[in-house]
Each structure stands twice: as structure tokens, then as C-alpha cells.
Amino acid sequence: MKKLLNQPDTLLTESLQGFAIAHADIVIAETSPRFVRRKHIANHPKVALVSGGGAGHEPLHAGFVGQGMLDAACPGQVFTSPTPDQMLAAAESVENGAGVLFIVKNYAGDVMNFEIAAEMLEAENATVLVADDVSLPADHSTGRRGVAGTLIVEKIVGAAAEQGRDLAACKALGEKVCRQTASMGLALSSCTVPEVGKPTFTIADNEVEMGVGIHGERGRDIVPMASAETLVQQLTETIDRDLSPQAGQKILLHINGLGATPLMELYLVFDIAAKYWQQKGIEIHRSLVGNYTTSLDMIGCSVTVTLLDEELIALWDAPVHTAALRWGC
Structure with a gap:
């Protein structure tokens, strides 16, 4: 393992320290318990959105x-x-x-x-569960995983x-966005968790993990390495079957990199996916790569x-100013 770190067990703390300094005009990082919050809290009653997950x-999510x-x-x-104590402190x-x-x-x-934190929180609260990964069947025993569609929910509901x-x-609104969002991914390599020091799984040079999650877990299938056109088509066809968009439908198309894929390749994937839906009469109305x-x-x-x-388009276009996503401000 070759990574830029001091010790694996201090990486998250040191990274968050750097994040907070780099974006001190936007966020404050608390350390005990650990969470990141807006620097400027609304001076009028406003629904507070809280999310989180593993680093x-x-x-x-902090970005x-x-x-x-x-x-x-x-x-x-x-x-x-x-x-739960992190979530409770953040919410409060x-x-x-x-x-x-x-x-x-x-x-x-x-x-x-999050359920435990919600029960302990004295303020009124509710939960939106994101489960956009269509590589798993809708009736999967634990439900579908929440993956890159989480960003879409956070942006649209955040604007509202x-x-x-x-x-x-x-x-x-969040539940509406969840119903209308589907994602699927593929991996050409595993990832290396710093505390473990070796790849989470092994994959041959001529293999691709299809339907991979975002925690380094294996996909639903191992398929032969092929052209981008062939691989991306497996993703687009699965998503299309799940959402069943009709001709004339406007969509947001988001191509998300899993950490080590060059933008050159991500834009190639966007081109393939966009052409797939355009040939079906679907309008690529908004995009994020x-x-x-x-x-x-x-x-x-x-x-x-x-x-x-029209409602979702207006909320997607609404001003946003975060470390990783910003427009209209």
C-alpha cells in the first residue's frame, strides 16, 4: 500500500482538519463527537438536513x-x-x-x-432512506443500497x-426524488482501506465487477473486460428497465467517478450514456460529471x-454553495 498518510488511524481526523481550514468560510468541524456543520446557521426557522456515513x-457527505x-x-x-452520538450532536x-x-x-x-439518533432527538424529525442502486432487485432482503443518487436527493431537498x-x-420531496432516481456502477479494480493495507478483493486484468457498491464490496457479477460501449450499455439498460422513461421525458444524467478514474474516461461514459437515452427520445436536460x-x-x-x-429542475438549478458543489451564488 502506498498512500499519503501519517498513520491509518489518524487519517480521518487530519483530513477533516485540513478540510475545515480549506473551507473555513463555509464549514466548522467539531471533534468530540465528530461532525461538520455549516458555519452560518439560518437566522430563521428552517428544516435542517443532516446526513452522514463512513469516510x-x-x-x-461533508463536501x-x-x-x-x-x-x-x-x-x-x-x-x-x-x-448515534455523532448524529445526535450534529442534529442538535x-x-x-x-x-x-x-x-x-x-x-x-x-x-x-440514524434510527437511534432520531429516537433520542427531542426536536421534530423525519427520515428519507436513499436506495437507488438498481444492481440489486427491488425485493432484495436488505433492500437496495444508497449510492450516488444520494447527492441528487441532498441537492434538491436542500434547495427546498x-x-x-x-x-x-x-x-x-425526498421520497419523490428517490422513486425517480436509479444508479448502477462498475469497477475495474478494488480499493484499499488504509487500516487494512491491501485491496478489499482481487480482480483479474481481464475482469470487471458489475453492479459494485461504494464500500469496496464486490458487484453482482464478474464480466469480461470489454469496450466502454459494451460495459456502459449494461449499466444504462438496467437503469432504463427500472425507471422506464418515456420519449420526451427530461432527465438528469450523473456520471460519478469512484475515486481513481480520469475525467477523460468519465466524459466518454457520459457520451455513451447520453446517446443511449437520446436515441430513445429522452432529453438530457441536466448533467453532472x-x-x-x-x-x-x-x-x-x-x-x-x-x-x-419542472419542480425538480427549478430546485436543482437553485443556488448552492458548498465545498464540492456550487452555482448560482
């Missing part, structure tokens, strides 16, 4: 704390759920009279710990909260599609 997915998105984020150790630090909406990726540890929508409306929901140093990418309407 290693940067910029998700999306700021105007128009999250109010606070709780990072756990690498690929490990944050603890940003709640200001309109309640708290927890945005939770569908992983057992995250779900359990900024505009003053109440807790019930924000929860309903880059490393946003990563898996440390994994080589690979995911494709996310959200079915848009």
Missing part, C-alpha cells in the same frame, strides 16, 4: 455541507457508520425550530444508528429547505438517472 466517499444542501454531516471511520447543533430531516443511505449500520418548505414537504460519491481509490464509475419535472 472514504469524499466529497460525500455538500453549505447553503442549498446539508446543514451538517457525520463522517464515520472509513466505510464505517457514524455513531443545526436544528433551529423547523425540525430535522435525516438523509440516510440504505446500509444496515447507517439505518440503525432553503426556500422554507416544512418538514413534511421536504420528506415527501465527476468524482462525487467515491470509494477511496477504486477505478470505476456509476451512472445515475433522475426523472425530472
Whole structure:
């Protein structure tokens, strides 16, 4: 393992220190318990959005704390759920009279710990569970995983909260976005968790993990290495079957890098995916390409599609100012 670190067990703390200094105009990082919150809390009642999960997915979630998105984020150790006391402290630090909406990726540890925090929080609260990974069947025993579609939920609901929508409306909107969002990824390599010091799984040079998650877990299938056209088509066809967009439908197309894929390749993937849906009469109305929901140093990418309407377009376009996503401000 070759990584830029001092000690594996201090990496997260030192990284968050650097993040807070680099973006001191936007965020404050608390250390005991660990969470990141907006520097400037709204001076009027506003639904507070709180999310979190294991580190290693940067910029998700801390990179999306700021105007128009999250109010606070709780990072756990690498690929490990944050603890309930982190979530509770984060929620209490940003709640200001309109309640708290927890945005939770569908992983057992995250779900359990956020549920505990929600029960302990005295303020009114609700939860949106993100489960956009269509590589798993809808009736999977633990449900579908929450992956790159989480960003879409955080951005759209964050804009609505900024505009003053109440807790019930924000929860309903988040669930709507979840229903209209689907993602699937592939990996050309494993990733290396610093505390472990070796790749999480092995994969041959002529193999691809199809339907991979974001915690270094294996995909649903191992397929032969092939052209980008062939590989991406497996992602787009699966997403298309799940969402069933009709001709004339406007969509948001998000190509997400898993940490070690060059932008040159990500834009190639975007070109392939965009042409696939355009040939079906689908309009690529909004787009986002880059490393946003990563898996440390994994080589690979995911494709996310959200079915848009005028409400969602307006909320996506609304001003946002965070470390990793910003426009209109």
C-alpha cells in the first residue's frame, strides 16, 4: 500500500482538519463527537438536513455541507457508520425550530444508528432512506443500497429547505426524488482501506465487477473486460428497465467517478450514456460529471438517472454553495 498518510488511524481526523481550514468560510468541524456543520446557521426557522456515513466517499457527505444542501454531516471511520452520538450532536447543533430531516443511505449500520439518533432527538424529525442502486432487485432482503443518487436527493431537498418548505414537504420531496432516481456502477479494480493495507478483493486484468457498491464490496457479477460501449450499455439498460422513461421525458444524467478514474474516461461514459437515452427520445436536460460519491481509490464509475419535472429542475438549478458543489451564488 502506498498512500499519503501519517498513520491509518489518524487519517480521518487530519483530513477533516485540513478540510475545515480549506473551507473555513463555509464549514466548522467539531471533534468530540465528530461532525461538520455549516458555519452560518439560518437566522430563521428552517428544516435542517443532516446526513452522514463512513469516510472514504469524499466529497460525500461533508463536501455538500453549505447553503442549498446539508446543514451538517457525520463522517464515520472509513466505510464505517457514524455513531448515534455523532448524529445526535450534529442534529442538535443545526436544528433551529423547523425540525430535522435525516438523509440516510440504505446500509444496515447507517439505518440503525440514524434510527437511534432520531429516537433520542427531542426536536421534530423525519427520515428519507436513499436506495437507488438498481444492481440489486427491488425485493432484495436488505433492500437496495444508497449510492450516488444520494447527492441528487441532498441537492434538491436542500434547495427546498432553503426556500422554507416544512418538514413534511421536504420528506415527501425526498421520497419523490428517490422513486425517480436509479444508479448502477462498475469497477475495474478494488480499493484499499488504509487500516487494512491491501485491496478489499482481487480482480483479474481481464475482469470487471458489475453492479459494485461504494464500500469496496464486490458487484453482482464478474464480466469480461470489454469496450466502454459494451460495459456502459449494461449499466444504462438496467437503469432504463427500472425507471422506464418515456420519449420526451427530461432527465438528469450523473456520471460519478469512484475515486481513481480520469475525467477523460468519465466524459466518454457520459457520451455513451447520453446517446443511449437520446436515441430513445429522452432529453438530457441536466448533467453532472465527476468524482462525487467515491470509494477511496477504486477505478470505476456509476451512472445515475433522475426523472425530472419542472419542480425538480427549478430546485436543482437553485443556488448552492458548498465545498464540492456550487452555482448560482
